[in-house]
Amino acid sequence: MTNTIKGPLWAARNWNAEDGAGSIHDDDTAAELGFRGGTVAGDIHMNQFPPVLVGIFGQQWFERGHLSLQFRNATIDREKVQVFAEQPEDGAQQIRVWMEREDGMLVCEGTAGLGDHSGSELRTQDYRACAPEELKILRRVKPGMSLGSYDVMAHPDKQFERFDRQLISDPLDWYRHASPWGEPVAAPCTILEFLWGSAMEGLGPLVEKSTGLFGAMEISHTNGPFLLNRSYHIDCEVVCVGQSPKTEYVWYDQHAYNGSGDLVASLRIQSRAMKASSPLYL
Numbered sequence: 001m002t003n004t005i006k007g008p009l010w011a012a013r014n015w016n017a018e019d020g021a022g023s024i025h026d027d028d029t030a031a032e033l034g035f036r037g038g039t040v041a042g043d044i045h046m047n048q049f050p051p052v053l054v055g056i057f058g059q060q061w062f063e064r065g066h067l068s069l070q071f072r073n074a075t076i077d078r079e080k081v082q083v084f085a086e087q088p089e090d091g092a093q094q095i096r097v098w099m100e101r102e103d104g105m106l107v108c109e110g111t112a113g114l115g116d117h118s119g120s121e122l123r124t125q126d127y128r129a130c131a132p133e134e135l136k137i138l139r140r141v142k143p144g145m146s147l148g149s150y151d152v153m154a155h156p157d158k159q160f161e162r163f164d165r166q167l168i169s170d171p172l173d174w175y176r177h178a179s180p181w182g183e184p185v186a187a188p189c190t191i192l193e194f195l196w197g198s199a200m201e202g203l204g205p206l207v208e209k210s211t212g213l214f215g216a217m218e219i220s221h222t223n224g225p226f227l228l229n230r231s232y233h234i235d236c237e238v239v240c241v242g243q244s245p246k247t248e249y250v251w252y253d254q255h256a257y258n259g260s261g262d263l264v265a266s267l268r269i270q271s272r273a274m275k276a277s278s279p280l281y282l
Contacts (some may be wrong), residue, residue, distance in 0.1 A: 007052045007083035009102060010169035012040045014077035039074040040213040043196075045099055045108060046188035048083050048169040056085060056095070057114050058207065062174075062185055065219035067097070068120035069110035074213075081107055081169075094119060110218075122218040127240040129253060136280040137248045137273040138241050142208045147202030147252060148234035152194050156228040159190045174181075175239050182226040187221055191226050193255035195267040199236035203252065203271075211277035215249055215270040222263040232256040239268070247272040 046067060075081060080102040086095040094113030095233045101107055110121035113251045118124060129143050162168050163176040174185040186194075226232075239251040275281040 003087035005052060005056065005085045005087055007048060007085075007170060009080045009082045010048055011080050012044055012048070012075060012169050014040045014044075015046075016041050026057040028111070036074075036076055039076060040079070042069070042071050042108070042217050043135035043192040044169070045069075045071075045075075045081065045120045046192075046217065046219065047100065047171075048081065049097065049112065050188070051170045051172060052085050052255075053112050054098075054103055055170070056088060059180055060114060061112075062181075062221060062225035064221050064224065065112065065114050066117040066120055066218065067112045067188070068122045068220075069108045070216045071108045071214060072106045073092065073101075074090065074099060075107055075143060083170075085112065100167070105118040110216075113200070115218050117200055117218075120218060120220075121138075122216055122270075125216075127233065127241075127252075129240050132241075135241065135248055135274070137208045137278050138206075138250055139208075140243050141238055143238055143240050146240040147199045147238065150198040150201065150234045152185060152198060152234060153231050154190070154194055154226070154228045156184060158193065159184070159187055159228065160205050162189075170183070178253050179225070179227070181225055181227060184231045186226040186228055190228070191256075191265060191267060192217070193221055194232065195234055195236075195256055195265070196269060198234040199254050199269075200233045202236060203238075203250070208272060208278060208280060209228040210280075211272040211274075212258050214273050215272045216245075216268075217270070218266075218268040219270075221267065222267055223258070226256060227267045230247045231259060244272075246275055248275065 074104045085097045088095045097112045100107035175187050178221040179185045241250045249272045251270050256265045258264050
């Protein structure tokens with residue numbers, strides 16, 4: 001029987017509540033859509049995985065490791081959650097990982113590993129698009145569409161502030177201080193803010209008014225780590241567009257390159273738009 005590795009219990013914080021009315025992280029908006037309160041974003045939960053993965057794979061996880069998750073149940077501010085991972089068998093480069101709330105509710109599940117991630121949780125999904133005429137909220141979003149290219153500087157201010165306020169679950173010292181690679185390393189939430197933030201410049205204007213949430217997310221390092229105080233070039237594109245009974249969804253990729261043109265990190269996201277939040281479904 002496979003042994004299980006456990007991380008510590010942490011009370012995850014919903015710092016996105018400051019996004020204001022209309023966001024899934026806002027208590028009133030979330031309640032209207034059937035949630036218990038403003039939800040903790042998926043990238044905030046992802047922050048809790050790296051210490052466990054470094055313990056399993058070593059610091060090279062930040063250089064060429066990946067974390068690929070499907071989000072199953074939402075949590076709210078200060079609910080305690082815990083990371084679990086399979087103990088890898090000899091030579092295994094990919095393992096199952098998941099997160100549970102303190103009472104055992106499954107929050108997310110997927111895979112993590114080193115190197116080739118073509119067999120990861122998200123890379124093995126069915127990416128066949130639905131018929132375009134079935135879409136309303138995402139009707140202007142097409143598979144293969146470019147969401148633009150952007151140049152960003154990975155400023156450390158937000159990550160340092162969250163570290164100092166003890167908002168990052170299970171934080172590594174490398175998030176605030178010098179790392180084995182010199183500069184501090186970006187936590188998953190910080191990678192998302194720079195890569196996803198770039199993609200939203202192109203995607204946001206194409207999406208009809210609605211409330212969205214993350215359905216799945218994968219961070220993969222190729223020539224990592226993604227370091228702070230560095231400049232990156234970000235390319236973004238749509239992978240697939242589809243729908244479920246309650247949502248319309250779009251899968252999209254973001255790739256970050258360093259000044260030498262080397263791929264440093266990639267982010268694949270499934271964003272869901274709640275049909276119940278859109279006037280197009282009234």
